Each structure stands twice: as C-alpha cells, then as structure tokens.
Amino acid sequence: MERELALEFVRxxxxxxxxxxxxxxxxxxxxxxxxxxxxxxxxxxxxxxxGTVVIGEGEMDExxxxxxxxxxxxxxxxxxxxxxxxxxxxxxxxxxxNNALAVLAIAGKGNLLHAPDMYMDKLAVGPELAGRLSLEDxxxxxxxxxxxxxxxxxxNLTVMILDRDRHRQQIEILxxxxxxxxxxxxxxxxxxxxxxMADSGIDLYxxxxxxxxxxxxxxxxxxxxxxxxxxxxxxxxxxxxRCIAMGLTDPHRILTMEDMVGTxxxxxxxxxxxxxxxxxxxxxxPGNRAETHSIVMRAKTRTIRFIQSNHYLPNKxxxxxxxxxxxxxxx
Numbered sequence: 001m002e003r004e005l006a007l008e009f010v011r012x013x014x015x016x017x018x019x020x021x022x023x024x025x026x027x028x029x030x031x032x033x034x035x036x037x038x039x040x041x042x043x044x045x046x047x048x049x050x051g052t053v054v055i056g057e058g059e060m061d062e063x064x065x066x067x068x069x070x071x072x073x074x075x076x077x078x079x080x081x082x083x084x085x086x087x088x089x090x091x092x093x094x095x096x097x098n099n100a101l102a103v104l105a106i107a108g109k110g111n112l113l114h115a116p117d118m119y120m121d122k123l124a125v126g127p128e129l130a131g132r133l134s135l136e137d138x139x140x141x142x143x144x145x146x147x148x149x150x151x152x153x154x155x156n157l158t159v160m161i162l163d164r165d166r167h168r169q170q171i172e173i174l175x176x177x178x179x180x181x182x183x184x185x186x187x188x189x190x191x192x193x194x195x196x197m198a199d200s201g202i203d204l205y206x207x208x209x210x211x212x213x214x215x216x217x218x219x220x221x222x223x224x225x226x227x228x229x230x231x232x233x234x235x236x237x238x239x240x241x242r243c244i245a246m247g248l249t250d251p252h253r254i255l256t257m258e259d260m261v262g263t264x265x266x267x268x269x270x271x272x273x274x275x276x277x278x279x280x281x282x283x284x285x286p287g288n289r290a291e292t293h294s295i296v297m298r299a300k301t302r303t304i305r306f307i308q309s310n311h312y313l314p315n316k317x318x319x320x321x322x323x324x325x326x327x328x329x330x331x
Contacts (some may be wrong), residue, residue: 002078003298006049009104010296014103016040017087017271017292018311019322021282025096025276032093034118035326036086036102036273041065041072048077048125051106055083055212070115081112082214089187092274099187104269109219112219113255116242117209119233120255123216124192124205130227135254139173139206146204146214147179154178160191161207170207181255189270190278192217196226197278208233218260218276220268221305223297230255259295266299279306288313 019039037057039118044051045291051072057063057220066072066084073080082104089095091102105112123135123142132149133142147154154179161167163183174181181203184191188209200288211232218228232251243251272279273296280293294307 002314003301005047005049006267006296006298006305009106009267009269012040012047012292013052013102013104013269013271014292014294014309014311015043015316015319017273017282017294018290018316018319019196019326020087020100020102021290022274022323022326024093027094028189029090029094030324033087033090035322037063037066038320038325039106040084040086040102042106044082045074047073047135048107048243049073049080049082050077050079052080052109052113053084054081055085055215057084057086058117079091079109080108080275081107083112085189085213085216088189088213088216088275089160089256089273092186092195096274097185098274098281099184099190099278099280100273101187101190101270101279102274103216103220103264104271105216105261107219107262107266108219108264111264111266113215113260114246115215115260116232116234116248118128118235118239118240120211120214121208121231121233122192122205122228123219124195124221124228125226126196127225129204130225133229134221135229135231138175139170140207142178142204143177145173147274150203156180157202157203158182159204159206160184160194160202160208162186162188162191162207167207187276188213189217189220190276192228192280193224193278196224196242198222200277205250214259218257218298219266219276219299220270222261222266222299223239223302225266225302227257228260229257230260236241242331260266261299264300267296269296284308
C-alpha cells in the first residue's frame with residue numbers, strides 16, 4: 001500500500017470523531033454511532049482505494065452503510081480489506097466517559113479475518129512478551145511467566161480487563177495471585193492496544209470481547225510490535241455453523257496474528273472522541289474550530305505518528321451535513 005494513504009485514513013477517523021463528539025453525554029449511543037458511521041462512510045469516497053468492508057457495522061440487512069461486503073473508496077488505487085469501528089465505545093460517548101475512539105484498519109485484499117460477531121477470548125501483550133506466552137495456558141501460569149520474563153514481581157504486574165460479570169472468575173484469580181488490576185468499563189480496542197503503548201503502564205490485556213474488535217486490535221498491535229492471540233467463543237450450534245461457513249473449520253482453535261491480519265502491510269488509524277489514555281478527545285475551540293488527536297501506524301515501517309489537528313468546521317461540508325441530519329433527528 002502507498003504510504004501516502006496513511007494520512008487519508010486519518011482524515012476519515014478525524015471526521016468520524018468530530019461527528020460523534022457532538023453526541024457526548026446525550027445518552028443516545030445509537031445517534032452517536034450513526035453520526036460517526038455516516039461521516040466515515042462519506043469520507044471513504046474521497047480516498048483512492050478499492051476497498052471491501054470485512055469488519056463493519058453488521059451484515060447488509062442490519063446496517064445501512066459500512067456493512068460487511070460493501071465496496072468503499074473512489075474505485076482507483078489498491079484493492080484492500082477494510083475493518084472499521086466508527087465509534088468504539090458507544091456507551092462511553094453516550095455517558096460522557098473516557099476512551100471512545102474512531103478506528104479503522106486497512107490491509108491488502110484477503111489479509112484481514114472476516115471475524116464473526118461473537119465473543120473472542122483475548123491475550124494481548126507488548127513487544128517484550130510477543131511470542132512468549134500462550135492463550136492455551138491457565139491464567140495463573142500466564143501471569144507467572146509474564147512476571148518472570150519482564151523481570152518484576154507479580155505484585156508489580158498490571159493487568160487490564162473489561163469490567164464484566166463474565167470475567168468474575170478471572171478477576172478473582174488476578175486478585176488471588178496479587179497482580180495490579182485495571183478494570184475497563186468499555187473500549188475493547190484501546191484496552192488491547194494498551195500493553196504495547198510505552199506509557200500505559202499495562203503489561204497484559206486478558207478476558208473476552210468482540211471478535212471484530214479483536215481483529216482491529218491485532219492490526220494495531222502488528223504495527224506496534226505486540227501480539228494478540230484470540231479464540232472464538234461460539235455460544236450455540238448456529239454460531240458454530242456460522243464460523244465454519246466463514247472458513248473457520250475449527251472455531252475453537254487459537255487464532256494467531258497471521259490468522260487475523262495476514263503477513264503483509266497493515267495501516268491502523270484512530271482518533272480520540274472522548275479523552276483517553278492513548279489519545280485526547282475532541283476539543284471545541286473558539287471561532288468554529290475543533291482540535292483532534294490521532295494516531296496512525298504502518299506495520300511495514302513500524303512508524304507511529306501522533307497527529308494533532310486544528311479544524312475549521314465551516315470548511316468541512318461532510319461534517320456540516322452530518323450535523324444537520326443529527327439536528328433534524330433531535331428536533
């Protein structure tokens with residue numbers, strides 16, 4: 001993929017973030033997600049790719065845009081797989097909480113896993129632990145190995161996990177072993193990225209979350225030199241059959257980075273919607289301006305760019321259109 005595309009992808013996440021930020025604290029996660037999705041979809045038409053959405057807002061009959069299988073881009077340029085989450089953390093925006101992001105990942109055609117919409121067990125680590133732990137091991141074993149490899153006592157190991165009832169047993173194990181725990185209310189992609197971010201203070205991310213978010217996080221970790229291992233958790237025979245129909249003949253096997261994001265180049269971009277540990281949120285400024293903070297990464301070069309942008313909103317027609325539609329829906 002051409003490196004010049006990286007900035008174009010940031011422009012997409014920026015506009016999705018700007019469009020969603022106006023819904024912060026309004027208690028309407030559907031409205032916020034709809035605004036982010038509409039903006040992201042419109043911006044894709046300005047980018048020189050021939051993209052196919054492999055992870056998006058749902059199946060064609062469930063989502064009006066950015067649905068799985070939809071063609072995006074202006075029809076020129078490279079053929080690519082597209083994974084998007086226009087608003088990662090809908091509840092976070094609705095409640096005015098931290099760590100909501102607009103995210104996307106792009107890879108060459110056929111490289112991104114078409115992950116079914118179900119839970120996935122995850123183990124995410126940074127570069128120091130990549131390739132050295134296994135999701136097959138009991139959690140206690142994983143924690144002990146991680147502490148030894150990092151050269152620190154278990155009591156100094158920090159583990160992040162979503163604060164969910166389904167994680168009750170894992171949280172009990174974490175507390176019994178004596179590691180530090182950081183409970184995450186929402187934001188599965190940001191949580192999985194955290195161990196690979198030097199200033200996060202997080203050593204491991206464990207637990208289960210959405211499988212599509214797992215693939216997007218794996219793309220980010222590929223760029224960061226980290227690793228995500230996953231294992232799907234089909235909850236019914238119907239879900240088992242869906243996995244098999246999608247080419248996952250053994251739905252319960254460990255999925256590696258290669259399974260999820262291939263071996264070729266990957267570009268990941270994200271823009272903060274609400275303030276977070278990785279990125280600051282959208283900040284409104286005098287004079288019809290707004291400030292965004294984004295990250296864009298490329299696996300081929302392992303370059304990580306943080307971009308702070310100052311936007312003059314009247315010069316963004318797509319943003320204006322999305323805002324007008326949002327105002328009409330709230331009237």
